[in-house]
């Protein structure tokens with residue numbers, strides 16, 4: 001399957017790709033410039049992953065890298081509520097693009113190892129995920145640092161692979 005990983009800067013997109021790609025967790029990850037492409041094999045599933053940069057100047061590129069993929073993963077830092085409004089805006093902006101009609105969406109509330117992180121139920125509400133129509137939408141709480149819930153994320157991806 002081909003997937004695209006988007007979301008605001010420092011939400012943990014590159015960490016996600018590193019952890020599922022090689023099991024490598026690191027505190028020091030360089031902010032992505034433009035994008036990284038990585039092919040990951042998990043059992044008999046091959047994932048072609050576009051890890052796209054999240055800083056404001058790169059967000060207009062998200063649509064280009066999401067165009068034609070089998071699924072979009074939107075990563076949110078669930079321990080940084082000040083960014084939820086911007087995340088909601090950018091997510092709904094992206095989903096409004098005609099090229100993305102029907103593409104399945106997985107929202108990851110990352111960094112659940114941090115005390116006070118926001119629950120899935122609250123994320124669904126603040127990101128207004130219930131308003132999204134015409135596509136499969138899932139939302140999981142996870143951590144790249146502790147690798148919590150990565151198994152269910154990989155199962156979700158395997159179910160969308162061909």
Ligand SMILES: Nc1nc2c(ncn2[C@@H]2O[C@H](COP(=O)(O)OP(=O)(O)OP(=O)(O)O)[C@@H](O)[C@H]2O)c(=O)[nH]1
Pocket residue numbers: 007008009010011012013014015016026027028029030031032033052053054055110111112113114142143144145146
């Ligand atoms: N505590 C904690 N920190 C995390 C987790 N995932 C990522 N981080 C940290 O968050 C920071 C940003 O991670 P990146 O993976 O570079 O974030 P990004 O979304 O790729 O950022 P851009 O490439 O700039 O869009 C790094 O210091 C990571 O170590 C997590 O699950 N828990």
Ligand SMILES: [Mg+2]
Pocket residue numbers: 013014015030031032051052053054
């Ligand atoms: Mg990155």
